[in-house]
Amino acid sequence: MKNPTPEPLYVTTPTARYPVLVAPDALHMLPDLLAEHALHGKLWLICDSNVAAPYGTPLMQQLQAAGWQIEAYSVPSGEASKNAEQYGQLCTWLIANGVERGDVVLALGGGVVGDLAGFVAASVLRGIAFVQLPTTLLAMVDASIGGKTGINHPLGKNLIGAFHQPRLVLADTRLLRSLPPRELAAGWAEVIKHGVIYDAGLFALLEQHATELTQLEEPRTSSIIRQAAAVKVAVVSQDEHERGLRMILNYGHTLGHALEAATGYGTLLHGEAVAIGMHAAAGIAVTLGLFTPAERTRQQALLHTYGLPTAFPTTTDPQAVVALTLRDKKVQQRRVRWILPTTIGAVTIRADVPAELVQAVVAEPDALHPSRSEA
Numbered sequence: 064m065k066n067p068t069p070e071p072l073y074v075t076t077p078t079a080r081y082p083v084l085v086a087p088d089a090l091h092m093l094p095d096l097l098a099e100h101a102l103h104g105k106l107w108l109i110c111d112s113n114v115a116a117p118y119g120t121p122l123m124q125q126l127q128a129a130g131w132q133i134e135a136y137s138v139p140s141g142e143a144s145k146n147a148e149q150y151g152q153l154c155t156w157l158i159a160n161g162v163e164r165g166d167v168v169l170a171l172g173g174g175v176v177g178d179l180a181g182f183v184a185a186s187v188l189r190g191i192a193f194v195q196l197p198t199t200l201l202a203m204v205d206a207s208i209g210g211k212t213g214i215n216h217p218l219g220k221n222l223i224g225a226f227h228q229p230r231l232v233l234a235d236t237r238l239l240r241s242l243p244p245r246e247l248a249a250g251w252a253e254v255i256k257h258g259v260i261y262d263a264g265l266f267a268l269l270e271q272h273a274t275e276l277t278q279l280e281e282p283r284t285s286s287i288i289r290q291a292a293a294v295k296v297a298v299v300s301q302d303e304h305e306r307g308l309r310m311i312l313n314y315g316h317t318l319g320h321a322l323e324a325a326t327g328y329g330t331l332l333h334g335e336a337v338a339i340g341m342h343a344a345a346g347i348a349v350t351l352g353l354f355t356p357a358e359r360t361r362q363q364a365l366l367h368t369y370g371l372p373t374a375f376p377t378t379t380d381p382q383a384v385v386a387l388t389l390r391d392k393k394v395q396q397r398r399v400r401w402i403l404p405t406t407i408g409a410v411t412i413r414a415d416v417p418a419e420l421v422q423a424v425v426a427e428p429d430a431l432h433p434s435r436s437e438a
C-alpha cells in the first residue's frame with residue numbers, strides 16, 4: 064500500500080508563512096502546490112548541473128504538460144559558482160528574457176544553488192517569489208529552510224546576501240539516491256547536529272535505525288529527514304534574523320568553519336568539518352563541566368556510524384585554527400560565542416571559553432580532565 068503523504072511543516076515568521084514538505088515523491092506535487100499557493104507566473108528553473116539531466120528535464124516536462132511556461136538555466140556544480148559573476152549572469156538571463164514581478168524562481172539543487180538562486184530571487188526586480196527544491200540531505204534539513212540567501216566574496220564565505228523566505232520548500236527524498244556517499248554523510252552531520260541541539264528523540268532514532276537510514280530505506284528516511292527539518296523550522300520560526308536562538312544551529316560550526324579555512328576549502332566537506340567541530344565543542348563542554356564524557360562518547364559513536372570523522376587532520380595547526388575562529392560571523396567584540404551541549408537535546412551559548420582551552424582541545428581532543436562526573 065502507498066504511504067500517505069505526510070502533513071507539511073510550516074515556517075511561520077513575522078514576514079512569512081510557508082510549507083516545508085518532505086516526502087519520497089514530493090516533486091510530483093509541485094504543479095498542484097504552485098497553483099494552490101497562487102504562484103501563477105512564468106517559472107525560471109535554476110538547476111545544479113549534476114541534477115539537470117536526471118531531475119531538471121523531467122520536472123520541466125511535467126510542468127509544461129501541466130500548462131506552465133518555463134525556462135531553465137544550469138549552474139556549474141560546486142561552491143565556486145556561488146560568486147558575483149555567476150549571480151550577474153543569472154540576473155542577465157532573467158532580465159534579458161523578460162522576467163516579471165509575478166514570476167517564480169525554482170531552485171533545484173543543493174545549498175549552493177539554493178543560496179545563489181535565492182539571492183537572485185531576492186534582488187532581481189527588488190524581489191520575486193522563489194521555491195526551494197533541495198536535492199542534497201544538507202539542503203533538505205538546513206539550507207533550503209529559513210530564507211538565508213547569498214553568495215561568497217573573495218574575502219570570505221556568505222558575506223553578501225539577504226534574508227528572503229521561499230514560498231514553498233519541497234524535499235523529494237528519492238533524489239538522495241544519486242547523491243555521492245561523502246555528500247550524504249556530510250548531510251547526516253547536520254541531522255545529528257539537530258538531534259544534539261534540540262531533539263533528543265531524533266538522536267535516539269538515529270542510533271536505533273542507523274542501518275535503514277544509511278541505506279535510505281523508506282518510509283523511515285523521509286520520516287527522520289522531516290523530523291530533522293522540523294528542528295530548523297522551529298528555530299527559524301522563533302528567530303528569523305538570527306538575533307538569538309537561531310545561533311544554536313551554529314553548533315560545531317565555529318571550529319568547523321575555521322578548519323575548512325585552515326585546510327583549504329574543498330579538502331574537507333562542510334559536514335565533515337562540522338562533525339570534527341561538534342566533537343571538539345563537546346570536548347570543551349566536558350572540560351567546563353557542562354556535558355558528561357559518556358554523552359560525548361555517544362555523540363562521537365553516532366558520528367562514526369554515519370561515516371563522519373571526529374579527529375582533526377594530523378596537519379592541523381591548533382594556533383592557526385583558534386586564530387581563525389575569531390573570523391566567525393557570530394564573534395562580538397572579539398569574543399567567540401560558543402554553542403556548547405549541556406545534554407543530548409540541549410545547548411547553551413558561552414562567550415567565556417578561554418582560547419587556551421580551545422587550543423588544548425584542538426591539539427589533544429581526547430586528553431581532557433572532565434570536571435563533571437559520569438551520569
Ligand SMILES: NC(=O)c1ccc[n+]([C@@H]2O[C@H](COP(=O)([O-])OP(=O)(O)OC[C@H]3O[C@@H](n4cnc5c(N)ncnc54)[C@H](O)[C@@H]3O)[C@@H](O)[C@H]2O)c1
Pocket residue numbers: 111112113114140141142145172173174175176178198199200201202205206207208209210211212221238239240241242243246333
Ligand atoms: N542558507 C542556509 O541557511 C545555509 C545553511 C547551510 C549551508 N548553506 C550553504 O549550502 C552550501 C552547501 O550545500 P550542499 O552541501 O548541498 O552542497 P552543493 O550544493 O555543492 O551540493 C553538493 C554536491 O552534490 C551534487 N548534487 C546535489 N544534489 C545531487 C543529487 N540529488 N544527486 C547527485 N548529486 C547531487 C552537487 O552537484 C554538488 O556536487 C554552502 O554554500 C553553504 O554555505 C546554506
